[in-house]
Amino acid sequence: MSTLLGFISQPPPSVFITAMSLISLTFLANSGFSEIRGKHYQYSKFWNVNSQKSAAKQIKVSSRTGMLLLYTPAFLAGLASFGIFHDEGFRFLLLNSAVTIHFFKRVLEVLFVHKYSGAMSVDDAIPISVSYFLSAASMIYAQHLSRGFPEPSIDLKYPGIVLFLMGISGNLNHHYLLSKLREEGDKEYKIPKGGLFDWVICPHYLFEILGFIGVSFISQTLYAFCYTMGTTVYLMGRSYATKRWYLSKFEDFPKDVKALIPYVF
Template identity: 60%
Template structure:
């Protein structure tokens, strides 16, 4: 089978978790595409059908605390894997390092770069936290299962490192540009993003985040890492489509030629 030239042979566990991961993420992306948005960021009050009484009973946290918290367990999963799985294996070392670096960056951005107004529901935070933590932990564990197996015929570690570094750099740069658009505080003042790839797509930070996860996949070369990257791609395509639709509804002058996430295509 041609696919096995790129992947370690999957076990039943890896196949089942891969299917579950892709299905969950792809379904979430389809929901975003259809307008059922996860309620955080600019979508925190969009499409919510809960009554004021119900909303007042929902536990919330300041957005900065919530966002930093939801990335922390995935970061800890990456860091703790160095002690839990100390195998001397370059591929495993690269994957553990990439996961740890990515989520540490997200924690730092949440604390020091992003601008917030409002709060995030604890339920939403826990949903996202669980997704990142479980997926990162399973990606690490499936890599552990692959240690000692014959290497795939085609080694993708080097392009994986290049994709990861490109993705994490581009993601940070566009997050920095977004942070310059708004003042922190109770008055939400959204503007049309400018600079970088914002002239081509409304969510270049999502595009580069996708590259990060495909970097994980090429470094790892397990079925789960590929399924997770594909699922993340589907989710962020849906999220970016919803974001573009939001900008079109808020700004009459929003350029029609700007795509959602992939320049000139989508």
């Protein structure tokens, strides 16, 4: 326990942050196991075709508009916190900047990188948007509450900066490679190539995990570590489901390509 406390700052006496830490870890981890069991979010390219939800009652928007709805509130939460919290210290500034940059990058990718082939239900987009907003706000608020408590004895914020920058740049690069697979209006899926795609089918998830590890190192709060652990389990499940989908669609899919971690998983 003493070793663990060396990495994590003393949790503030906040029922909200404690509850959000447990909820985030449990919800994200359960979502990862659901992906493995074949239960997917409906914006996924391999969501359940036998879903009983009536399509006639769904309000749909373009995929680009839906994805903007997912990420913009979280980005605005990060942006607004610069004006709400003042003189919170260097670690808070780093954490707030990392959260804001993460979601700003996602908004830019929606506008300028990703290619789209369908629509998104508003009923599905709103809960995901709210979850991203709450995660961003909770991450920043937990950092705010930790002010005044003793710093962790092992300072990880500088390694965290390096990991965050590696994660966000690697994720962007592989999203760009995915976007080059299809021309505008082309709805056909292809086997990704280039970068780390020759070793794993979801290197963009691998780098996203690396980025969130960086964020948790910068923050060193209980909430940040819980969110990162939950996100890791979710993306492991998501990558497993993605590989299974490619194997079902392409007879020539290379069997030695892993789901997430080269040579391991």
